[in-house]
Amino acid sequence: MLTATVNQFIYQAPTGIATADYNIYNVNSDMEYKLTTETEWHEINSEILENVPFGIYEIRYKATDTAFASEIFTLNVEEKVKPKEITPTIEIEYSRRTLDYFNNTSTYLVNGKEYHAEDGSLNIEDSWYGTTIYTNSRRCSRFS
Secondary structure (H helix, E strand, O other): OOOOOOOOEOOOOOOOOOOOOOEEEEEOOOOEEEEEEOOOEEEEEOOOEOOOOOEEEEEEEEOOEEEOOOEEEEEEEEEEEEEEOOOOOOOEOOOHHHHHHHOOOOEEEEHHHHHHHHEEEEEEOHHOOOOOOEEOOOEEEEOO
């Protein structure tokens, strides 16, 4: 009869792991991770996991020849939602051929092309006449 002795330990979960701006900090190559929606564990090869998708992560110490994988540390990488910008009240200044009252710090899409409003105004392009103008997916006006 063969008798085996198992002398493996289970370590506690890692501690000190943190997240900010879609990065996970204070990890190392002794650890592995996965999203809770995944079944496969991923190796860690650095001290920072960069640009990870948002979700709930499980992180643990990998199993070794003398120890089972550790208990799991759970970390939530939250989705960052940009605050909604206030839609400006845009007016047409026909005499100067401009759209006025844009926010100076924002970029706008006009008919799918990106523009930055200098001094709160956009020059009306000749190609806009006879079309309906959409700014950031909102109907602005029809130029005749």
